[in-house]
Amino acid sequence: MDEFLALSRLLTGLDSLKTVDPLAVESRMAADYLRLMKDQFGAGFNALLAIYRNVMTASDPLAALINDPGFAGDAEMAAKQIVNMWLLSQYGGGAGKLPDQDAGFFEKGFVWAEIKAHPIGFSHRNYGYWSSKP
Amino acid sequence: MSIFNEEHSHSYDFDVIIIGSGVAGALTAWKLSTYRDYRILILEAGDNGINEGQRVEFHHAMDRQGNRGDMFAPYLELPSRRMVPSPEKAAAPKPAPGQPFAEKYYDYNETPDTFRAGYTRLVGGSTWAWRGNCPRFLPTDFRLKQSYGVGRDWPIDYDDLEDYYVEAESELGVSGNHQELDGLFGAHRSKRFPMPGQALTYSDQLVKARIDGKKVGDTTVAVTTTPQARNSEPYDGRPACEGHSNCIPLCPSHAKYDATTHLRRLARNKNVELRSGCVVTLLAKDNEGRVTQVHYKNWNAPGMPETIVTAPIVVVAANAIETPKLLLMSGLANSSDQVGRNLMDHIQWEVTALFEEPIYPFRGPQSVTAIESFRDGPFRSKRSGFRMTIGNDGWGRSGSPAKIIDNLLGTKTYGPALLAKASEQITKMIRLSFSTEMLPRPDNRVQVSSNVDPALKLPRPLITFGVDEYSKGGLTAGFEASMALFELMKATVVDAKAPVQPDGTVNWNTAAHIMGTCIMGSDPKDSVVDEWGRCHDHENLFIVGSSVFATAATANPTLTLAAITLRSVKEIHRQLRHGGRRYSFAS
Numbered sequence: 001m002d003e004f005l006a007l008s009r010l011l012t013g014l015d016s017l018k019t020v021d022p023l024a025v026e027s028r029m030a031a032d033y034l035r036l037m038k039d040q041f042g043a044g045f046n047a048l049l050a051i052y053r054n055v056m057t058a059s060d061p062l063a064a065l066i067n068d069p070g071f072a073g074d075a076e077m078a079a080k081q082i083v084n085m086w087l088l089s090q091y092g093g094g095a096g097k098l099p100d101q102d103a104g105f106f107e108k109g110f111v112w113a114e115i116k117a118h119p120i121g122f123s124h125r126n127y128g129y130w131s132s133k134p
Numbered sequence: 135m136s137i138f139n140e141e142h143s144h145s146y147d148f149d150v151i152i153i154g155s156g157v158a159g160a161l162t163a164w165k166l167s168t169y170r171d172y173r174i175l176i177l178e179a180g181d182n183g184i185n186e187g188q189r190v191e192f193h194h195a196m197d198r199q200g201n202r203g204d205m206f207a208p209y210l211e212l213p214s215r216r217m218v219p220s221p222e223k224a225a226a227p228k229p230a231p232g233q234p235f236a237e238k239y240y241d242y243n244e245t246p247d248t249f250r251a252g253y254t255r256l257v258g259g260s261t262w263a264w265r266g267n268c269p270r271f272l273p274t275d276f277r278l279k280q281s282y283g284v285g286r287d288w289p290i291d292y293d294d295l296e297d298y299y300v301e302a303e304s305e306l307g308v309s310g311n312h313q314e315l316d317g318l319f320g321a322h323r324s325k326r327f328p329m330p331g332q333a334l335t336y337s338d339q340l341v342k343a344r345i346d347g348k349k350v351g352d353t354t355v356a357v358t359t360t361p362q363a364r365n366s367e368p369y370d371g372r373p374a375c376e377g378h379s380n381c382i383p384l385c386p387s388h389a390k391y392d393a394t395t396h397l398r399r400l401a402r403n404k405n406v407e408l409r410s411g412c413v414v415t416l417l418a419k420d421n422e423g424r425v426t427q428v429h430y431k432n433w434n435a436p437g438m439p440e441t442i443v444t445a446p447i448v449v450v451a452a453n454a455i456e457t458p459k460l461l462l463m464s465g466l467a468n469s470s471d472q473v474g475r476n477l478m479d480h481i482q483w484e485v486t487a488l489f490e491e492p493i494y495p496f497r498g499p500q501s502v503t504a505i506e507s508f509r510d511g512p513f514r515s516k517r518s519g520f521r522m523t524i525g526n527d528g529w530g531r532s533g534s535p536a537k538i539i540d541n542l543l544g545t546k547t548y549g550p551a552l553l554a555k556a557s558e559q560i561t562k563m564i565r566l567s568f569s570t571e572m573l574p575r576p577d578n579r580v581q582v583s584s585n586v587d588p589a590l591k592l593p594r595p596l597i598t599f600g601v602d603e604y605s606k607g608g609l610t611a612g613f614e615a616s617m618a619l620f621e622l623m624k625a626t627v628v629d630a631k632a633p634v635q636p637d638g639t640v641n642w643n644t645a646a647h648i649m650g651t652c653i654m655g656s657d658p659k660d661s662v663v664d665e666w667g668r669c670h671d672h673e674n675l676f677i678v679g680s681s682v683f684a685t686a687a688t689a690n691p692t693l694t695l696a697a698i699t700l701r702s703v704k705e706i707h708r709q710l711r712h713g714g715r716r717y718s719f720a721s
């Protein structure tokens with residue numbers, strides 16, 4: 001799990017994945033996303049992990065990862081899935097397709113806070129909040 | 135005992151049978167019930183609840199589905215989908231020459247294009263999944279032939295409908311700014327809206343500051359607040375909008391009107407019965423040509439037995455696909471050969487851009503403002519006008535935040551750079567969309583297919599549809615205006631694909647505004663219903679909804695169909711007091 005979280009942090013840039021409280025929802029998200037990666041994208045995920053283990057001590061592990069000759073193909077597809085899960089709680093999307101499968105934590109997608117919005121369909125705000133700059 | 139039977143010798147099961155529980159059917163039942171204690175039966179093909187628990191369930195279903203941009207997303211798990219054909223599968227692309235059409239609900243034979251507008255088969259109809267936009271038609275929309283020499287004229291005009299527009303705005307709960315729209319192209323307003331217009335979004339304010347009052351060609355641009363059946367303050371027992379950015383596919387709070395508003399009121403009336411899961415298969419006439427029998431199958435009942443119910447007045451409110459299909463299946467109302475013809479939609483396109491600075495979409499309603507300035511003018515003798523909306527939902531159907539992220543990942547952008555660039559771009563997303571007018575054309579039509587849908591063993595609609603030069607002209611004008619407006623905004627257009635290509639092919643989206651097919655007119659030889667929605671051929675058969683539209687205009691159809699329905703109901707009520715028969719003041 002720690003390795004998955006570290007890889008996720010590297011790919012997404014989400015610093016908050018550095019320390020995930022085992023009792024927090026992010027811990028359950030991580031467990032589910034890890035399971036989905038193993039179940040749905042096993043070969044690519046394994047290939048990605050193998051590259052990651054080789055580059056994790058490099059001075060710029062992200063650059064080393066995405067420039068590794070083995071990254072193109074299944075490993076890259078797995079990397080995209082991890083990003084989409086954390087940011088949107090979605091996965092899927094074969095070549096050229098947007099993610100369209102639910103990963104179970106839509107309201108917890110990290111993209112919404114980044115863009116200063118709420119998850120679509122779940123505002124929890126009162127009338128007129130949209131008139132002000134967030 | 136029917137109150138009707140107290141006065142007349144015939145025995146009927148109900149005073150009125152209404153087929154369809156969308157906004158037209160629900161309004162018909164509600165308004166009739168306020169006139170008198172009529173015994174009313176509503177037959178609805180869909181089968182779902184109308185209480186808040188159902189809304190929560192739909193909302194929850196949406197939370198579990200990936201593609202939230204799909205207007206049908208919350209409804210995919212309804213049991214009715216096993217038994218009722220799924221019209222949302224209508225939008226099949228036209229296949230390559232020689233290849234068969236995909237197996238969808240709409241059937242095609244030879245057609246220039248596919249018909250892309252779907253609808254929801256739900257108790258409450260497609261109002262579960264609409265944006266709530268309620269602009270009125272313009273006076274010239276009712277006098278298109280007279281004004282510009284194209285299309286048709288209605289048997290009624292704007293002034294005939296103005297009182298009913300006011301009533302419809304009250305019934306649906308429409309918010310809007312009177313001073314912005316009173317007198318628009320001659321469309322006077324006799325009363326203010328029930329509520330003030332929606333608060334402008336942050337993005338609207340920035341956009342308006344850059345383009346309002348500016349010239350695009352000969353047109354002075356006015357950015358106005360769209361009248362919307364969405365509460366800007368508590369109204370009719372429903373809350374003010376909470377800005378879920380989710381009007382389509384579902385308003386989670388019921389701040390936006392849907393037909394369950396009226397259906398829930400009717401549920402308290404013991405004289406009104408709603409039978410859901412009931413698909414009408416046939417309307418039958420008596421020896422006098424009066425349509426008094428309604429045959430239906432209840433797909434929840436074992437064996438789906440056919441049931442027959444009777445009434446002296448039958449109202450068909452089943453939308454502009456199912457209504458003509460039912461009439462054609464029944465061999466009714468078609469002495470003019472116009473049933474099913476003049477199928478229309480609003481042919482739509484959108485242009486997407488990145489604003490100069492963050493405007494923070496996905497906060498608040500999906501769209502609040504519009505530009506009405508391009509809807510009318512002498513150009514309508516040659517090409518359609520268009521109505522333009524300013525989105526607050528990023529790139530709308532052209533691209534979600536997921537698309538931005540996907541694009542960045544495609545360039546191997548990961549880590550902190552991914553977050554920074556995604557945020558930079560998503561917060562600047564903006565779209566302009568424009569809906570054009572279709573002319574009523576007899577060759578755009580719904581017929582009855584020989585292919586039978588396996589679920590209910592009923593024929594599918596056979597559709598022939600094409601986009602003509604009139605609409606193409608409007609699309610091109612809308613595209614050019616969008617480009618000019620984005621230039622005024624200093625926004626960077628990201629997808630400048632023109633809707634009409636040099637080879638004549640057309641890129642277009644559906645607005646899912648299904649109109650025509652049982653059009654209204656004075657002459658029984660070239661129209662299906664009279665000014666009251668009464669079939670020329672059958673004095674006791676009424677049609678309500680956008681099927682009666684003689685022109686499509688550029689305004690979203692719901693408010694106009696609601697106003698026309700309220701006008702028809704007045705006549706239905708008068709006729710019920712005369713034994714369900716047509717009458718004149720002289721008689």
